[in-house]
Amino acid sequence: MTIVSIKRLDKGTIERIAAGEVVERPSSVVKELVENSLDSKASHIVIEVRDGGASLISVADNGCGISQDELPLALERHTTSKITTDADLWQLTTLGFRGEALASIGAVSKLTISSRVDGAQGASVTSVGGQVQDLKTSPRPTGTTVLVEDLFFNVPARRKFMSSPRSETVRAVRAVSDTSMAHLDVHFKFVSNQTVLLDLPPTADARGRLALIHSPTEAKEMLRIEHSKDQMFVCGFLTRPGLTRSNRTHLTILVNNRPVTSKEIGKAVLLGYDQRIARGRFPYGFVHVEVPSKEVDVNVSPTKSEVRFKNASFVASAVVRAVRKALEDSSEATPPPNIVAHRLVAPKPKIVHDSQRTSSQQQHLAVHT
Ligand SMILES: Nc1ncnc2c1ncn2[C@@H]1O[C@H](COP(=O)(O)OP(=O)(O)OP(=O)(O)O)[C@@H](O)[C@H]1O
Ligand SMILES: [Mg+2]
Incomplete structure (x- = not known):
């Protein structure tokens, strides 16, 4: 040798x-x-x-x-x-x-x-x-x-x-x-x-910034999510189940103001939609998780784009809860079974323009603007 x-x-x-x-x-x-x-x-x-x-x-x-x-x-x-x-x-x-x-x-x-x-x-x-x-x-x-x-x-x-x-x-x-x-x-x-x-430009309104990053119509379609438990706070804006993409990259995940990739949070978001989104389709927008800094290790990789939570399941369940709550509070709470079935087979992203909405849909959106 x-x-x-x-x-x-x-x-x-x-x-x-x-x-x-x-x-x-x-x-x-x-x-x-x-x-x-x-x-x-x-x-x-x-x-x-x-x-x-x-x-x-x-x-x-x-x-x-x-x-x-x-x-x-x-x-x-x-x-x-x-x-x-x-x-x-x-x-x-x-x-x-x-x-x-x-x-x-x-x-x-x-x-x-x-x-x-x-x-x-x-x-x-x-x-x-x-x-x-x-x-x-x-x-x-x-x-x-x-x-x-x-x-x-x-x-x-x-x-x-x-x-x-x-x-x-x-x-x-x-x-x-x-x-x-x-x-x-x-x-x-x-x-x-x-x-x-x-x-x-600077703005006080996250939805306004989303409108410039995605489009005003998409931003308007997004539901505000919010949930806090103990010292953890989850907030953000996510698309309704009818507006999805074919990959996960359009979902921004922030942990303590830091953009990260997190399988746990990505999975938790999907779980929050329950069965409303077809396999292979993904909602988008952003989710921000704030936890006390001693609860999260940000020094996991040289790119600082991954984090490790002390209690990942606690974080995941708060995210699931935030997403579920937003959907329950909206008209997406109890979709008729045929709509769920339809979405499972025809999961194309669809942007509905204001002019195409019924007046009740218009009113519904106004609540979330
Ligand atoms: N745009 C900037 N304005 C002011 N100071 C800066 C700027 N960019 C870098 N610095 C200074 O240079 C130092 C080195 O920057 P560098 O990005 O290499 O390291 P860091 O930001 O401290 O850590 P990391 O490697 O995690 O980014 C910083 O700590 C900061 O003091
Ligand atoms: Mg630096």
Whole structure:
């Protein structure tokens, strides 16, 4: 048997392997940068992508900024202003905490951060594949702009895994629209190849934002869900059983203001509809679960998109209850058996326009507007 000697990996390889866990595709970059902007208390965030993010991703905010002397530090791995010890993981008030997103993005792209804090000069730093090239003063308003060019220029295998620019853009738009449901007071704008794909001004009304993300008709069709138990609160808006899609990706799941993927919550939502939705069809909208931060572990994966609840069945049953209650309070409570049967065989999404509704349907909707 050949004995293979153990070697230490070089720093660049270690960096790119670590980066691969955080930056899977352009939408991961958009997600991380928008989360940084939100953590900086920005009220206005403009996201721009070109070619689905492969050639350019830019996220500009009007948040607190980064001081010139801290700019190179922000690019290093395991540097953060958000936590100081692991105990802080159980009382997080920020979306970021691992101190690795900028380092990861920098390791696999050409990255420029320009920033200014109030009362100081603006500055910018550039790095290519993680190597800091240039730190200089440069005038700009308070806030931060992160420019990511040539993503995966040094990881050709990853670049090949990217989908078409259109499909990467759709993913990136979704990352922003998902996050935006937890930050109604923030103005988000998403521009792709100079076309505005999303313009979400601040609003007090979640249904108003859903109208801009989906459509006014779809938003109007959605039922408000709400349920609280002990220290847990579930709220959101979900489509009625007659309005479904063929995949789950249009359901936004938020846990403590963080967009996540959660099989448990996704299943609980479906369970709440009982038999009203055909197999293979999925309701959409958003569900927000708020639990005390000590009840949920958000440090489950480097992408921070999964969470682990201390008591997952308690959370799931609260979600089921919220959905059921909304359906019971609406006319979907006791659908005649033939309608259920019909939906099981003909589960096509159907958007009914106001002009097509009967007056009793109109009145019914008004209650939920
Ligand atoms: N848009 C921004 N505005 C102000 N400060 C920022 C911005 N982006 C990054 N920073 C600063 O740079 C630091 C490093 O950012 P980075 O995203 O790498 O780590 P993090 O957000 O702390 O944790 P995570 O890796 O979980 O995202 C942040 O802690 C923050 O202090
Ligand atoms: Mg971050």
